[in-house]
Amino acid sequence: MKFDNLRVVVTGASREFGRALAIGFAHLGAEVFVSARTVEAAERTLADVMGTARERIHAFGCDLSRPAEIREFARRVGEHTGRVDLLVNNGARWLDGVELDDASDAQIVETIESTAGGTVLMVKHFLPLLRASQRPDIVNMVAVRGPDTAGMSTAHDAFYAAKSAQAGFADILSHRLRSSGVRVFSLYPPDFSTSDPRSVEWEGIGGDPDEKLTTQALFECIVYAVEQPRDCFIRSFHFEPR
Template structure:
């Protein structure tokens, strides 16, 4: 698969899965805009991409801050990857809860709305949402805070209606609902899902011909042990 000529914006690209996504898109030939809350984190990803022969630039973007989203300047975009999200553990204070909901729910909506004119101008526009199984109805296996479930349900609901409404315009909206996963590990039956496998699903979806609209990836989860 080649992504040569396509411009990709990846949120949360300063570490972990967001960084892996940015590296994968660059390896496919895309020009990547890596965004993160701090310039140092985004620049580190850009350095890794350039060291591997890819093309990338960085920008500071705090999804919990509408002013930060409004300040983002970009002239062209083909793929928006909404992967930035602050995980919220079982114990969290009011400020952490507000920050997570603002970043995951409001941030996704505001950034996507801001990028839509650029995506509408693209010949191959895609929106990728790295949601979470916590955004699936009836899924209770994650130990995340209830507020994280709430934020991800909001993100999932937005992605669902956006997919239906943008389909006639040829804009694909692809959502992934992985369970809690690890960054690295064995990729075999019985093992915990890895970030690399999640990234591979994203790359598969955006690499499909334009008649193929994959709305969502849902994943089986390991059974809870007593």
């Protein structure tokens, strides 16, 4: 399947996985609308795109903990295009701390609002543009959701709470939107390598059995899911740690 003329929205696209998604989809021919907490951060991703693909990326500032900024992001994307074919909810506010007291009340609330609340509001405000598409998909980068995935993670309890809420929302959303033709996929990878799309690692060269899951592998899972016929619903991808 060609990705030419596909309209893709990616949140949290200033670095690591979100940045790799934006660059990857742009090089496949999609028109990509990326957001980060500030427009300057989003524009750094734009600057990394090579060749004509750079012309297909549009950068926006959007703090996912602020509902007004999410509404404005959706409005501005709507000024560029009458539809969105793929919404990738990648943005999340990371919070360190193995004890509840390791984070302030404000940090806890902001983490939950940006990760869980931000995902809900992104879907709410982009749903009209998704429904205008003939092939609408939503991808949620959940990654972690409970204590069984904690391991040696330094993530704060509030981050796990936010991810569990995000996962629950994705599950009910998949069920409720299915009849309208909007598919919802969620990814649950363990710790993975956030390689640059231009690096050797992105190309899958190496072969070390102990190496982490790669960004390229996750990106290709998303591409695979989006490429499937419209009557194929893949609710989630769960990955085992190596």
